[in-house]
Amino acid sequence: MYRILRQEGRAKRAEFKTVHGTIQTPVFMNVGTVGAIKGAVATSDLEEIKTQVELSNTYHLHVRPGDGVIRQLGGLHKFMSWDKPILTDSGGFQVFSLAGLRKIREEGVFFNSHVDGRRIFMGPEESMQIQSNLASTIAMAFDECAPSKADRGYVQASVERTYRWLVRCKKEMERLNNLEDTLNPHQLLFGINQGAVYSDIRIEHARRISELELDGYAVGGLAVGETHEEMYHILDEVVPFLPKDRPTYLMGVGTPANILEGVERGVDFFDCVYPTRNGRHGHLYTNQGKINLFNAKYELDERPIEEGCGCPACRRYSRAYIRHLLKAKEMLGMRLCVLHNLYFYNTMMEEIRDALDKGCFGTYKRQKLEGMRGENGIMP
């Protein structure tokens, strides 16, 4: 299922076979929380921007339109017309991001819906049931993503509970996959390592979850307020304790620089809202750094976002035109920016894989980082 093709230091070039096709790693998953990549990007656009895996969210799809609806319509793949791999996040991040709207108990989490205030209970079993109804390729374990500034005592207790939840997730997913009427009997389950910035807690947790023989292992709870150095340090400490015969997923990360550092430390899967959200906000990634198309200096700039870029925006439109669309709040402006940013990310991952194939990832990484520190002066 997971096969390492080549290694360079700790960095891995691998492939991951699923019922929805083979994923070439390292890979960046394109975030479509509610079953759509924000910015009016259709699944029919995804081939053109080299998307391998789409990511959706359990909590959000449960709230709207409801996982029961999606199950009746044949599952998320059919619903959104996308036949390649889909990873569903479990709702664990909402324990963090909707902190003001939930209460955590041993059995699970009580949310007040961010849409209408309705009371929603989600525990490990509910998260697995919802994800089974969505029939995603990869389900994520239901965890608590704790804030990076949480104190040690809180993190210790939280991680232990997240471990107990993981055991329940595994048991429930096995049960669901064996049901006769399950939509995807081969649904995979990834566990999630937690422990904030306390590497001893993280390592102990990594050891214990590794024994559960899950389909993949994620490092969660990073890029939630700690410094980049702390994040890289945690990866240095923890990744070696995760199973080497399973893919490693660094959740919610990150900037192009974060990804290059993650690959170097052995990460296979990444995802982040940056290319989509920043695209909608007019911040564009280029090999010379990040640019903000809202800035007045682009008013008469006839160049594409990036010279030589093959994305649908750069092949045809100027910075000046796209800037106008953004300022006029025309949907096309956001759409073109999101397409460009996802193309940039997906292309960078392709370059990373090529470099690993050729054994020159170290050189590639150094040159890429130097370039992005260049003319625009903003490290993306």
Added chain:
RNA sequence: UCCUCGAUAGCUCAAUGGUAGAGCACUCGGCUGUUAACCGAGUUGUUGUAGGUUCGAGCCCUACUCGGGGAG
């Protein structure tokens, strides 16, 4: 010609006679398993003109200019 209402930031409008503000626009910044086409910061004024009253006027008085509405 008369009556009446109005004139304050680029725009639309606030502001007991007591330090002129807001929204939008504009300029810039932020965003890491999306509560985010979002959030934050900043620039902008001879308060239509000229006088007067007052310790003090965007506000009260007079004239004028321009505009809306009405009457003839």
